Amino acid sequence: xxxxxxxxxxxxxxGYTEKVIDHFMHPRNVGEMKDADVSSTVxxxxxxxxxxxxxxxDESDRIQNISFLSYGCASNIATTSVMTEMVKGKTLEEAKxxxxxxxxxxxxxxxxxxxxxxxxxxxxxxxxxxKYEVKKGRRPxxxxxxxxxxxxxxxxxxxxxxxxxxxxxxxxxxDETIDVVxxxxxxxxxxxxxxxxxxxxxxxxxxxxxxxxxx
Amino acid sequence: MxxxxxxxxxxxxxxxxxxxxxxxxxxxxxxxxAAPGGEFGHSMEEExxxxxxxxxxxxxxxxxxxxxxxxxxxxxxxSNNLAIKGVALASGKKGKVLSSKIEESSVLRSLERLGKIxxxxxxxxxxxxxxxxQDKLEEILSGAILGSIxxxxxxxxxxxxxxxxxxxxxxxxxxxxxxxxxxxxKVKIDVRKINVDLLTLSSGLIHGPKGVGALYIKEGTKLxxxxxxxxxxxxxxxxxxxxxxxxxxxxxxxxxxxxxIARMRKLRDKLMDLLLEIPDTKLNGPRxxxxxxxxxxxxxxxxxxxxxxxxxxxxxxxxxxxxACYSRELLPxxxxxxxxxxxxxxxxSVTLGLSKWTTEQEIFYxxxxxxxxxxxxxxxxxxxxxx
Numbered sequence: 001x002x003x004x005x006x007x008x009x010x011x012x013x014x015g016y017t018e019k020v021i022d023h024f025m026h027p028r029n030v031g032e033m034k035d036a037d038v039s040s041t042v043x044x045x046x047x048x049x050x051x052x053x054x055x056x057x058d059e060s061d062r063i064q065n066i067s068f069l070s071y072g073c074a075s076n077i078a079t080t081s082v083m084t085e086m087v088k089g090k091t092l093e094e095a096k097x098x099x100x101x102x103x104x105x106x107x108x109x110x111x112x113x114x115x116x117x118x119x120x121x122x123x124x125x126x127x128x129x130x131k132y133e134v135k136k137g138r139r140p141x142x143x144x145x146x147x148x149x150x151x152x153x154x155x156x157x158x159x160x161x162x163x164x165x166x167x168x169x170x171x172x173x174x175d176e177t178i179d180v181v182x183x184x185x186x187x188x189x190x191x192x193x194x195x196x197x198x199x200x201x202x203x204x205x206x207x208x209x210x211x212x213x214x215x
Numbered sequence: 216m217x218x219x220x221x222x223x224x225x226x227x228x229x230x231x232x233x234x235x236x237x238x239x240x241x242x243x244x245x246x247x248x249a250a251p252g253g254e255f256g257h258s259m260e261e262e263x264x265x266x267x268x269x270x271x272x273x274x275x276x277x278x279x280x281x282x283x284x285x286x287x288x289x290x291x292x293x294s295n296n297l298a299i300k301g302v303a304l305a306s307g308k309k310g311k312v313l314s315s316k317i318e319e320s321s322v323l324r325s326l327e328r329l330g331k332i333x334x335x336x337x338x339x340x341x342x343x344x345x346x347x348x349q350d351k352l353e354e355i356l357s358g359a360i361l362g363s364i365x366x367x368x369x370x371x372x373x374x375x376x377x378x379x380x381x382x383x384x385x386x387x388x389x390x391x392x393x394x395x396x397x398x399x400x401k402v403k404i405d406v407r408k409i410n411v412d413l414l415t416l417s418s419g420l421i422h423g424p425k426g427v428g429a430l431y432i433k434e435g436t437k438l439x440x441x442x443x444x445x446x447x448x449x450x451x452x453x454x455x456x457x458x459x460x461x462x463x464x465x466x467x468x469x470x471x472x473x474x475x476i477a478r479m480r481k482l483r484d485k486l487m488d489l490l491l492e493i494p495d496t497k498l499n500g501p502r503x504x505x506x507x508x509x510x511x512x513x514x515x516x517x518x519x520x521x522x523x524x525x526x527x528x529x530x531x532x533x534x535x536x537x538x539a540c541y542s543r544e545l546l547p548x549x550x551x552x553x554x555x556x557x558x559x560x561x562x563x564s565v566t567l568g569l570s571k572w573t574t575e576q577e578i579f580y581x582x583x584x585x586x587x588x589x590x591x592x593x594x595x596x597x598x599x600x601x602x
Contacts, residue, residue, distance in 0.1 A: 050598060073519055
């Protein structure tokens with residue numbers, strides 16, 4: 001449906017550019033990818049901001065195909081959609097360098113209150129690439145990697161990732177067993193949500209993951 | 216015949232002003248524009264005063280009050296602030312101030328403000344339909360100065376039992392204020408039959424002008440004014456009365472009929488049934504007579520509210536959401552969380568408010584538009600696939 005003038009005014013008031021609207025209304029590369037080499041879920045149901053990224057990588061380490069699913073607002077959809085366009089065909093090394101600021105620039109701007117959506121899109125891409133590298137044995141399954149994945153998990157009360165919020169008390173890795181200990185009491189709603197999201201973040205990796213609470 | 220857009224179903228926040236109200240108001244802008252005054256005024260002043268007092272009388276009678284128990288304010292938020300802070304400051308002691316977890320922000324923020332100057336704010340929980348837990352209220356009553364419990368919840372339509380709550384407060388000598396904005400003229404209220412000391416009334420939700428409201432103050436209730444100035448409105452609210460708006464407010468009160476309410480209730484139930492046909496949709500708040508006649512609130516699982524709102528707006532359907540993304544604070548609805556709802560239930564919640572002009576055709580349109588959007592957004596939702 002074509003946009004009326006009054007609708008365009010509404011968008012302007014919210015602070016979305018025409019490009020944001022276009023990607024929101026007609027998202028590119030959307031949908032589940034059945035033959036993906038790796039997928040990655042970041043964000044939080046609790047924040048109302050979650051994406052899942054699928055990657056298909058070719059022999060020369062290029063992103064042959066990328067797609068996404070979204071549970072979130074208009075800018076969540078738009079930033080992830082434009083991100084997929086920006087990295088499709090790029091090598092993994094090139095894609096890793098993409099920043100959230102470049103996504104915002106590409107969209108012609110975003111309201112400051114929605115910057116975190118662009119941050120989440122980049123987190124989704126980076127964790128997917130990191131998982132791919134671990135799966136291929138090119139990168140060790142170490143502390144650094146685990147923290148990268150945990151940076152994609154959000155604290156619902158602030159919308160910031162649990163690592164920078166100081167919620168991660170410790171990470172212990174023995175062979176294929178990872179213990180993540182969180183600085184939170186186990187029995188509250190938020191802890192339950194965060195636990196599910198951590199398990200989601202490690203989905204597809206051949207590890208046994210234990211999420212523990214020390215609140 | 217295609218439906219005429221926009222289909223405005225955001226009447227829990229603001230309503231269209233009735234043309235008959237506007238007609239009445241214009242007279243007090245173009246012809247009788249003098250300041251309403253005291254006992255010895257010039258002719259136009261007298262006319263303005265007469266209009267003001269007539270309006271006061273109409274509003275008082277609607278709730279079984281005396282005219283001198285009604286003061287006019289700039290609206291719901293001012294009335295709530297004046298009632299809560301005014302009573303607390305006039306009490307001369309620093310005690311508990313009580314309210315519920317699902318109040319609107321002007322009540323919650325007023326309590327927070329009182330908390331900063333030595334009062335002790337306490338919020339009582341509600342049950343899964345939004346009704347105040349009276350047992351919990353009784354537990355925290357001792358030492359309370361004031362209790363403020365809304366009549367109707369604007370998000371989920373719950374009608375509180377003001378009679379029962381008033382009796383609880385009365386027994387312990389706690390002053391009782393209620394924000395009745397969303398119930399005024401929709402649910403019968405008689406201040407002679409319930410133990411309520413202060414009642415907030417609003418014009419903008421009943422097809423009257425915005426920016427005007429009233430506060431019922433039971434005779435003998437001590438209140439400290441928040442603003443200083445001329446001794447208008449029985450010395451409780453200085454500043455010249457906005458006569459056109461007040462006259463419009465009173466006209467709006469006159470215009471709402473029992474038939475309007477019955478029709479809204481019927482359409483509300485129809486809309487509820489239609490929306491619940493959409494899979495994985497949950498009704499928030501009670502049904503039947505315990506819910507205000509014009510409110511519907513549902514949660515669509517796996518979909519985020521801002522997206523629904525914006526997509527619906529593009530198709531001319533105007534609704535509201537409690538999604539965090541759409542709120543200025545980026546926080547999920549405190550109401551949905553307080554009734555035991557999940558974060559997902561909060562983010563996917565949509566509030567639809569009917570008016571006396573809402574038609575059946577509009578209800579069907581709302582259902583069709585929302586169903587399509589929900590289906591589309593669920594097809595790309597990582598969450599919906601999981602559940």
